[in-house]
Amino acid sequence: MTQQWTSADMPDQRGRLAVVTGANTGLGFETAKALAARGATVVLAVRDVDRGKQAATRIAAAVPGADLAVQRLDLASLDSVRAAAAELRAAHPRIDLLINNAGVMDTPKQTTRDGFELQFGVDHLGHFALTGLLLDHLLPVPDSRVVTVSSLRHRGRARINFADLQWERSYRRLAAYGQAKLANLMFTYELQRRLASTGTTVALAAHPGTAQTELMRYLPGGQHPITTAIAGLITQSAAMGALPTLRAATDPTARGGQYYGPGGFGELRGHPVVVRSSRRSHDTAAQRRLWSISEELTGVAFPV
Template identity: 70%
Template sequence: MTEHWTARDVPDQTGRVAVVTGANTGLGFETAQVLAERGASVVLAVRDVEKGKQAAARFGAGADVTVQELDLASLESVRTAAAELHTALPKIDLLINNAGVMYPPRQTTREGFELQFGTNHLGHFAFTGLLLDLLLPVPGSRVVAVASIAHRLRAAIHFDDLQWENSYDRVAAYGQSKLANLMFGYELQRRLAPHGTTVALAAHPGVARTELMRNSPAALRGVFSAVAPLFTQDSARGALPILRAATDPGALGGQYYGPDGLGGYRGHPEVVSSSPQSHDLALQRRLWEVSEELTAVEYPVG
């Protein structure tokens, strides 16, 4: 009988430094907690510092956990956070881009980007680029992009209207942002490969019961609550694909981890497939170029 991968399989992380965005709750908290339990020094990169401190207080005695303010909806905040982390950290072994927003009414980031695309993709794109010099010298370092099965749901990169200014569909806009997360991860791996030290992977949690659904329309939340036990899993299980991508010694750059159950909704963490669209090299490169232009962040690789 095949042994399924669990949090018990996370290797010793002593001496490693992990930065986890959105780590005060849900998947980010569960991921950060396991890494800290295995000995990693963990930075909770969060928008609300007070909530971050409350989350840090929930870690076990002796855990090496710090809180870093990071508002991914503000490139100024992203730059400030990256500068402060350069002062605080000698290196980064793991960067886990987990934070996100889902299905809000149309809003914009500080720079005027549609909130889901601006936060989920552009904020993480800029944050990763500004921190990459702390990862590149570290053998075995990893960047993990947290995507979603929603990258298949009415998802496309709308280069003619990336910010949804002509019309707004919150579900399609979320799909665009999660497709962008995945395409960014694949393109980043291609650019990192010649350097031989840092790799990029992606993961998705299936359908995890977290606070992410709080912005959904009331009717959708009602349906979700009614059927949730049938096809969802708790945040601890949802974090397992992220943890496996981040720590499994056998994981390879460019792999995508998710639950192995029907539809990818729930199950044990395994390498899974993503949509054909997500593997389109021309679209990946175009998205990368547009993202560099919009964020004014140029990567030291590529």
């Protein structure tokens, strides 16, 4: 595999429809723009419709003739997820790409409208529900893909705290984020196992390395000038951070169950390659347990 894959290597995406969550800013914006530049019809699924429309205007200015739509989606509300899925299903008879990109990181303790810990609820459960509700619009489509964005932070001491999934006994924001991003990978691997016999749809994951996005705002000292200066030395642009997602979504050689990330030192920066995830992420018993709990919490059953 080339070590220098860029968006210029993406195949023509004309005739394909992509739904990108969190597409109004950062990685999602760059992902949506790159897909539109290759001819895809792109739905920007966003919490704030006004900001989504502003993002669509910026993309259209950079990509004349871009085929764009904006869909309201609040991943912190299962009612909103269900409404968005129903509207997407009504508007689009087929979906080629579902990019589960949106997320929150290292937030103070908060809960979603359904009472889930915010990071687990938005980053994992919201996307779990959305995928399940849209999947039957992907299954008939050859080479359709579900790409879920994880993080380097799924490694280390991150684990699924089955005894206290919602962090009701104690809350550590970094550990909660690690759990959510580990859940993204475990969801991807279990989904791929269930999709393997379909012959049409695959599930992949990606991570951006250390990309400069709005997610940085909750990091301790994240707005301090010194922190910003240091971050500039080890981070890469959002456009570079989006490349692993774009490669997972469009590279003809990509295979279900693969995980893409930057190929540079420590996977912090660089062009996208297939990378390895943690040993815990491959625990099949934990994957299945998490899947069962996620179905129960969201009330969403998958058609596979």
